[in-house]
Amino acid sequence: MRAAAAILVSLLLGTAASGQAPPDLSKQDPWKQEPWKTCLTRSDAAIGACTTIIEGKGEKPRNLTHAYTARGETYHRQGKIGHALQDIDEGLRLDPRQPEGYVSRGVLEMDNLGQDDGALRDFNHALSLRPSFTRALVLRSRLFYKKGDFARSLQDAEAVLIGGEFSPAAAAQIRERLGLDRSLPLQYATWAAAAVRGDLGRSFKTGDPVAALILDRIGPTLQLTGGALLLALVTAIPLGVLAAVRRGSVWDTLGSAVSLFGVSFPSFWLGIMLILLFSEVFRLLPPSGLSEYGREADPVSRLRHAILPTFTLGAIQMAAFMRFTRSSLLEALRQDYVRTARAKGLSSGHVVWRHALRNALIPVVTVIGLSLPTLVGGAVLTETVFAWPGIGRLAVGAVFERDYPVIMGVNMMVAGVVITANLLTDLAYCLIDPRISYK
Secondary structure (H helix, E strand, C coil), rough: HHHHHHHHHHHHHHCCCCCCCCCCCCCCCHHHHHHHHHHHCCCCHHHHHHHHHHCCCCHCCCCCCCCHHHHHHHHHHCCCCCHHHHHHHHHHHHHHHHHHHHHHHHHHHCCCCCCCCHHHHHHHHHHHHCCCCCCHHHHHHHHHHCCCCCCHHHHHHHHHHHCCCCCCCHHHHHHHHCCCCCHHHHHHHHHHHHHCCCCEEEEECCCHHHHHHHHHHHHHHHHHHHHHHHHHHHHHHHHHHHHHHHCCCCCHHHHHHHHHHHHHCCCCHHHHHHHHHHHHHCCCCCCCCCCCCCCCCHHHHHHHHHHHHHHHHHHHHHHHHHHHHHHHHHHHHHHHHHHHHHCCCCHHHHHHHHHHHHHHHHHHHHHHHHHHHHHHHHHHHHHCCCCCCHHHHHHHHHHCCCCHHHHHHHHHHHHHHHHHHHHHHHHHHHCCCCCCCCC
């Protein structure tokens, strides 16, 4: 119960951001005009704008309540708790039927004054005025979780998932469709059984099966991550070998510098810089997308669009692989079997590539296996920067839209990548080192 409540509350807390949607003051949308426009932003400039409204004449008490509440929330954000409480109380005195004011006061009582009981009364009062007030439901769910009442916390979180203005009959129908009327163990068992069959639920936004959405996006992501991994391997291993064989030379120093810079640059920053350089300055490569419009099947167009995101995603892995290859090969070159091979008259290249490197690849393979989940995670930023229609961009969109089934489906896919990567790494040990076997 506690775990389920924690998951739902953490997912839904974004709904309770400071500020709510501007109230419908009149049919002329006055909040879109000054000084209402600035007052309702809750920014530092809102203090003066709200004060102008409050000190003016002709505003209805209901409108003044919104101005007092907005100024009080701005004071709260600035840490002026006394001024905030005074303004919110004055707004409620003018119009005691505004749920926004009770929620704002409840946040103050819960987070700054330590008055959880008072906060609960205010959240309840706000919900009595507006039963489906999302912000009040989320904050009350958080308060119940804080007090250890996980059942009621989960109940409020479920109400947010149902959302909207609804009748009790409609709410019961929706709860039954989502399976929220069952016990938590039964809910989990039902979901797990469906997940094993490949049924990850349906998107809250589009209504499409989550598995279909993931399969539709997995192709571009595999193209991006596979290209980045291949680029990192074919570049990093030869450079790492060169740096180890020519230890102390200019090649070693240059390789160490390149790998240091490679692991230091964030992928999103590197992607933006590459777009500015190659797309805006030199105009050599397209800045975003999977291909040009109307040329989706053209391999040349797809290749040109893939160059920048592939290099961006592979650069960090390239630097890491090169560092591990160099350090592991340096250790292998000091071993007795290498000296024995050289004493037999074998060429330096034969000793390095046939004997030393094969034994040095064990830790490198481990790093490569661990990098596969990192590549998938890094693809989230890279796909966002380059507008690449893959799993990462799907996940970012689902987070912003609070599409929880899609988020869970993507997490399941990433977990599968981690397990598969570990399995492939263990199997690769047997191919590289014949002394390792699984019997």
